[in-house]
Amino acid sequence: MTLLAAEKVAFRYGGHNVLDRVTLALVPGEIVTIVGPNGSGKSTLLRVLIGALKPSSGAVTRAKGLKIGYVPQKLHIDQSMPLTVRRFLDLPRRVSDHDACQALETAGLTDLGLRQMAGLSGGQFQRVLLARAIIGRPDVLMLDEATQGLDQPGSASFYRQIEAVRTELDCAVLMVSHELHVVMSASDRVICLNGHVCCEGTPEVVSAAPAYRELFGTGTGGALALYRHDHDHHHHDHSHEAAE
């Protein structure tokens, strides 16, 4: 059974093609990770999938009554709106005090229920976002760089929590991450995106794929690999110009 699918989705900002014929489908219980360099369209793809952006061609289908838990890459809470952590968990639908307490405890935020959202640290804020996404018992959990700003134990607990939630709710998890080494061990399937889907499959298949190696190199450090790729690219352009 497919929960959520994109069929040859394209998306453009102005004249700029950001997504090109992206096809993917999510089934219950699988953890899928999207990797790709900055600006490769990962966040855009997630926003197309939740319905915030209309694809310029192609189609997105969602199962009837699909519940999505979404953690955006950025969320700015305007200073003018007072909002406690507890109240934030109630959006968009009220949750019981029992569930809220438990969610805060799991997130390691037991005593923060009455704190203002605007007064949280980056990592605490991120934990609350995740807690809110999970508390609604979603069918699909979509996480856009959800571990940003989390400390080491926080990040480890995050991946344990994702595992647990997947087992408990049998939901699909679609996440975006730059932590390549963790991704490879935590996902069932990896999609390598760079405007289009470069390659996809099990972590083993993807990490051996030439397209993936071209983007991320073969080294262990993701950052270094990315740098090398960019560097190569420029170099290539230069020699091109010189030749002309």
Place this chain on the structure above:
Amino acid sequence: MLDDFVVRGVLAALGAVLATGVLGCFVVWRRMAYFGDAMAHAAVLGVALSLAFSLSIYVGVIITALCIALIFIQLTDAGQTADAALGVLAHTALALGLVIVSLLSGAKLSLSAYLFGSVLSVGITDLAVIWGGALVVLGVLWWQWSDLLTATLSPDLAYAAGIDPRRKELLLTVLLALVVAVAIKVVGALLITALLIIPASAARQFARTPEGMAVAAMIAGALAALLGTQGSLMFDTPTGPSIVVAAAGIFTVSIIAGRLRS
């Protein structure tokens, strides 16, 4: 009891501020103050057109305010910045309203009542319209509260939850047009935005949740309405502006109290 013009005036003011207090919170959260101002200015044009075609003032005001909102959407879609589009619309509507009224003989006197309010002259029908409109606004806000809040907090979180934030924005625009109609006889078109912004801003100092802020804004608004009408009777000042001055006083006290507490 309703035979007394003071009682009618106070009740009308209370009805209006309850609606502006809560809706004003959304205006503050979404930074729509200038947008509200444009709609309120458009009300002057609405009044002028109503006088010209002998329509009900309320109907004319609501329709004109909504038209201005529509034109605003067209202009911003065509690439104008929101700021400039609102500036053009607000003042064009106001000026056009004034010009049209000057062409109608004998209408000048009644227009000033709509510019600055004339709450002490509302009749039973006005009172019924004001409270009816206010209750509709409060009812819709109550019913749509969670969706509106989610859409205001983040359009993306709304989309993910199956809520269409553009529809919610449209709903708020319609409610704003209603509130302009409700409040025009109370404080007048030029000061309606004050009733939206000031009570909500005073409430922000003390509130910990959106609901808390909405309730506090209603209380601040009601207090301003009572003090303002009282003051205007005592000092023989115009009632609408007096209510706004009272609201500003409450705002000042809330700021000072907020500073002292922290």
